[in-house]
Amino acid sequence: MDTVITKRERRQRLTDDLLRPLFHTTPVFFLVAGALLIPVLWFLYVWYIQLTQGLGVTGLRTPSGAAWGIYIANFVFYVGIAHGGIAVAAAIRLLKLKGYEPIGRIGEVLTVVSLSMAGLSISLDMGRPDRLFNIIAFWPQRIGSSSLSWDVTVIMLYFSLSALYLWLTMRHDLAECAAQFPRRAWLYRPLLLGYRPDEKAKIDRMAWWLSIAIVFLIVMLSGGVVPWIFGLLPSRPGWFGALAGPYFLTAAISSAMAGVLVVSAMVRGVFHWEAHIKPQIFRGLGIFLGIMTMFYLYLILAEQLTMRYAAPISEFLVSEMLLTGEFAPLFWSMLIGGFFLPALFLILQAFHPRWFGVTRTTIAAMVILLAFWIKRFLIVVPSLLRPLLPFPEGTYQVTWVEWSVTAGVLALAILMFIAFVKLFPMVEVSEE
Amino acid sequence: MTGSLFELAEIMPVVNASTAPASQTVPIGFIVLAVILTPVVTLLLISMFGNPRTFRVPALFLGGFVLLVGALVLGFAALSLVLKFFVPQ
Amino acid sequence: MSPIRRRDFVRYMGGMVGLAFLGKLGSSLLISRDRVEAGQSGDLLPPSSPKADGFSTTADPAIKYGMVIDVGACIGCRRCMWACQKENNTPSTISPLWIEVFELKSGTSVTGHPSIEDLKQGATTSYTQSPTEGRWYLPAQCFHCENPPCVKVCPTGATYKDADGLVLMDYTRCIGCRLCVVACPYSARRFNWWRGEVPAEETNPLVPVRQIGVVEKCTFCVHRVRRGLLPRCVEVCPVRARHFGNLNDPESQVSKVLQENLSFRLMEELNTGPSIRYITRGKKWIQS
Numbered sequence: 001m002d003t004v005i006t007k008r009e010r011r012q013r014l015t016d017d018l019l020r021p022l023f024h025t026t027p028v029f030f031l032v033a034g035a036l037l038i039p040v041l042w043f044l045y046v047w048y049i050q051l052t053q054g055l056g057v058t059g060l061r062t063p064s065g066a067a068w069g070i071y072i073a074n075f076v077f078y079v080g081i082a083h084g085g086i087a088v089a090a091a092i093r094l095l096k097l098k099g100y101e102p103i104g105r106i107g108e109v110l111t112v113v114s115l116s117m118a119g120l121s122i123s124l125d126m127g128r129p130d131r132l133f134n135i136i137a138f139w140p141q142r143i144g145s146s147s148l149s150w151d152v153t154v155i156m157l158y159f160s161l162s163a164l165y166l167w168l169t170m171r172h173d174l175a176e177c178a179a180q181f182p183r184r185a186w187l188y189r190p191l192l193l194g195y196r197p198d199e200k201a202k203i204d205r206m207a208w209w210l211s212i213a214i215v216f217l218i219v220m221l222s223g224g225v226v227p228w229i230f231g232l233l234p235s236r237p238g239w240f241g242a243l244a245g246p247y248f249l250t251a252a253i254s255s256a257m258a259g260v261l262v263v264s265a266m267v268r269g270v271f272h273w274e275a276h277i278k279p280q281i282f283r284g285l286g287i288f289l290g291i292m293t294m295f296y297l298y299l300i301l302a303e304q305l306t307m308r309y310a311a312p313i314s315e316f317l318v319s320e321m322l323l324t325g326e327f328a329p330l331f332w333s334m335l336i337g338g339f340f341l342p343a344l345f346l347i348l349q350a351f352h353p354r355w356f357g358v359t360r361t362t363i364a365a366m367v368i369l370l371a372f373w374i375k376r377f378l379i380v381v382p383s384l385l386r387p388l389l390p391f392p393e394g395t396y397q398v399t400w401v402e403w404s405v406t407a408g409v410l411a412l413a414i415l416m417f418i419a420f421v422k423l424f425p426m427v428e429v430s431e432e
Numbered sequence: 433m434t435g436s437l438f439e440l441a442e443i444m445p446v447v448n449a450s451t452a453p454a455s456q457t458v459p460i461g462f463i464v465l466a467v468i469l470t471p472v473v474t475l476l477l478i479s480m481f482g483n484p485r486t487f488r489v490p491a492l493f494l495g496g497f498v499l500l501v502g503a504l505v506l507g508f509a510a511l512s513l514v515l516k517f518f519v520p521q
Numbered sequence: 522m523s524p525i526r527r528r529d530f531v532r533y534m535g536g537m538v539g540l541a542f543l544g545k546l547g548s549s550l551l552i553s554r555d556r557v558e559a560g561q562s563g564d565l566l567p568p569s570s571p572k573a574d575g576f577s578t579t580a581d582p583a584i585k586y587g588m589v590i591d592v593g594a595c596i597g598c599r600r601c602m603w604a605c606q607k608e609n610n611t612p613s614t615i616s617p618l619w620i621e622v623f624e625l626k627s628g629t630s631v632t633g634h635p636s637i638e639d640l641k642q643g644a645t646t647s648y649t650q651s652p653t654e655g656r657w658y659l660p661a662q663c664f665h666c667e668n669p670p671c672v673k674v675c676p677t678g679a680t681y682k683d684a685d686g687l688v689l690m691d692y693t694r695c696i697g698c699r700l701c702v703v704a705c706p707y708s709a710r711r712f713n714w715w716r717g718e719v720p721a722e723e724t725n726p727l728v729p730v731r732q733i734g735v736v737e738k739c740t741f742c743v744h745r746v747r748r749g750l751l752p753r754c755v756e757v758c759p760v761r762a763r764h765f766g767n768l769n770d771p772e773s774q775v776s777k778v779l780q781e782n783l784s785f786r787l788m789e790e791l792n793t794g795p796s797i798r799y800i801t802r803g804k805k806w807i808q809s
Contacts, residue, residue: 051518054733055697056614056714063617063708064643067699123511127697127712127734130515133508134677134696141678144459148676148700154468160500161472164493194492202489209479213472220468234791235670235706313637387708388788389661390623390635390644520716520733 014276015176018427021271022181025422033418036411043408046401047124055127057401064394066384070402071125073376074409076248077255078118079155079226080372083218084256085111086162089169090211100284102277102427103264108166109426110263113416115159117409124405147232150225158217165210168203171195173425187423223249230379237314238307238383247299254292255372258365261285263417265362267426276427279358283349286361290346293339293368300335314388321382326395331378338371566749566766578747582684586741586796587768588755589775589784590660593801594762597622597651597658601754601763605662608742608753610728612717617646619711619739620662620754624648627657634787635659659799660762662754663688663709663739664787667794671701671710680736686768686796687741695735702736706791710738741765768796 050057060069085107092100123129135152143149175195178188223245230236231244261282268277307319322331342364349356381396420426480490566586602620605611611618623644625635635644644659651658665688672682679695682688702710716733724730727744731737742752746765750756755763766773771780782800 048518051515052520054713054715058714061714062699062702062710062712067702067712122698125698127699127736128519128695128732129697130512130519131677131694131696132515133512134679134694136505136508138677138694142461142676143465144461145673146461146676146700147674148698150461150464150468152676153465156501156504157469157472159504160497163500164496167496168489168493194488196488199486199489202484202486205482205484206479206489206493209475213475213479216471216475217468224468225464229700233670233674233704235704313640317641384703386640388706389621389708390625390639390642391617391621391708392643392646 015180017273018276019177019180019425021421022177022184022423022425029418029422033415036415036418039404039408039411040415043405043412046404046408050124050401050405051129057399059397059399059402061394061396062384063387063389063391066381066394066396068125068380068384069396070377070380070398070406071121073373073380074406075118075121075125076226076376076380077373078114078121078413080222080248080252080255080376081259082111082115082118082158082162082256083222083252084258084260085109086165086211086214087218087253087256088260089165090215093208093211094215099278100281102273103260103281105166105170105426105428106264106267107260108162108169109417109420109424110259111162112159112166113413113420114259115155115162116416117413119155119159120409120412124409147225147229151229154217154221154225158214158221161210161214161217165207165214167191168210169207169428170424171203172200173428177425184423218252219249222252226252235388236383237312237386237388238318238379241303241306243299243303243306247303250292250296250299251372251375254289254296255369257285257289257292258369258372261289261365262362262369265358265365267421268358273427279356282358282361283353283356286346286356286365287350289365289368290343290350293343294347297335297339297343314386317386318382321385322378327378327382330374334371334374334378338367338374342367342371566746566751578743580684580687580747583769584685584767585769586665586686586746587766587775588665588741588752588797589764589778590797590799591762591764591778591782591802592657592659592799594760595622595658595660596760596762597624597648597653597656598759599651600757600759601660604753604757605739607723608725608728608745609740610719610723610725610730611737612713612719612731614713614715614717615711615737617711619709619737620660621646623659623661624651624653624656625659627655660754661707661709661787662797663741664707664793664795664797665739665741667796668792670704670706670793674700674704676700685747687743687746688738689740689743690735690737692729692731692735692737697734697736699736706788706793707795710736712736 058069058071060066085104088100088107089104091097092104123132126132135149139149139152143153171192174188174192175197178185178192227244227248230239230248231241234240264277264285265282268274304319304323307315311319321327345355345364346361349361385394385396480487480493566584599622602618602622605620606618609619623635623639623646625639625644645656665686667686669680669682669688671680672688675681676698677694677696679691680688680701681691697712699712702712713731713733713735717731719730725744742750742754746752751765752763755765764775764778766775768775770776778800779798782802784798784800786795786798788795
């Protein structure tokens, strides 16, 4: 009898603790949201300038210069991050990694949010975003050959399945929320359409198979249609090659892990969920991230060696730009400070548990995440600055417009995430 | 492809422009699409059938899928429409 | 559409109707005027059939347009560049223009490919005097490939390959994603980063003025060649370095020029099948 009560009490306390962000909103939240709203509004204004005056307000130019720039780097970056959540959630489900369950949903939300930002980044890069619908309208006749049409297809499919996965696995908690917090029923009711408490078994089964489908789609998206936009084009030295798929996929999974790690640490810190999101989670994620990043370094070595050993002059020149040329400071600081040292630390802490700390791991992950953004920039831009015909050398100076847009998109992503935190339960209220 | 080599060697009389590049006969995109979609559709079908034999959740899932894809397509159209007011036509 | 452009359009439409009535006489008058301008004779093109509206023309699948550029003859005067700009309503915001003429160091290249030095430093495109001793000139524009990568990647079909070999743009369909720009190994495609403005009195009514945010490139003067005229760049070349015509016709001037000379194409290894061939005047060692 006694134990039953404590069990129920414990469960109640757990539920209260995990649902607290939904009920209690401190002024700090509004302060943060307001602070994020400033770059978002600024971004909307800057976008207005770009729409009315043209993409000339960016530093992009062609053929002397870069036809694509940080908007495309952002796109690849956000698509990469979008795999973290679902990959973690799927790993939890498929490999039965029960310990990681508390961060599963954080990752899933990250997926939906960052995939939206990827779509937005593409629209921002388009010269005629007002004709966006043409992609859909001419989809049937272009899907047979256009790599961009493949991208749109797979991203839409991936987005839909991820969002549905999130929705299905959240319904149980939503029912609890609706019961505990009737004032917000208007939000939860539509999502609970046709809910029955006994549906969990079916949802678990569906989610298991759905996880496999989504893992497969991760490979086909970040190791498939996204790298194939670049890797299938012999017109651009540095892009062309079969390595593009595994190369992008490794970057995507690594940056996604880093993203989940950083966001989870922040959520944990803000809501004092130290008891629920245990340090072991960060240790495990950190080791995995370290190994993946080291593997990525090996891929960079393979790539650079191929571009230098007996390569066509065009490939060699792009490699020169990276290793000794104008991008060398960025490249080497990324390689050593951004990838190697943090990854080494993350791996070493596996052998020296005393070196481990959640904050340290988070900082290392943040550095790696930033390095992966730089890497996307270094994939997109240098190849474009060296046309195969001897056009005069161009440069790419990122303008304030592009920085404003990049900052605004990031702020929008964070805003969407914290809005979600305030409206939906972020950690699965699991039955113990 | 070999046309240019023959041209240099001049072994055969040159027939201009008959050196058509080797091009694909099958639209490769359909193969890519099939490779991506077949496993996904199969896995989704597996997820819907099987125990427990209830079709309420799969129906919700399919309904949600149709709604979501529809919303995305409509979103494309809506965004295009809104931006038409900003981009100089 | 500005009033002046509309008037030009009406005048042109009237002209077409007039031509239809005058028949052969009318068209031969039109052609002979250009023949005088071009200072060339004998290499006029078979015109494609005009569309019902008389404004644009349809592609004739029996024709395969191609160009031959004599790099030995080219003096790098760049008259083709400027004439093309005027002919095709290219705004000043498009830079480089549709045609670019590279000034290259000689001595290193036998295939017509730019030398390593040229690739490293970029060729001179801003020269003020030509020809310069010890330099040669490589004009480049859209190569109207037989297997065009730009057409392959386009998500809307805004760029397409027509039956007569021309790679063209539908400016109203282009979404400005620039995937074609990066897919083109010849960097032949330009983008309207700004809203390009062409003074109304200088506008060629036969060529659409491009909108903001779309891709554009050389069309081989589709509005001329399908009416039996030569592309503007061919017409204005003072040293006759450019030849244009139907590659399917062995009697056409391009075919003959190709048969008589050694020729090469740029980046043949990329399997794009460019429709522009380069020649240098010289004897062939083995006569066929």
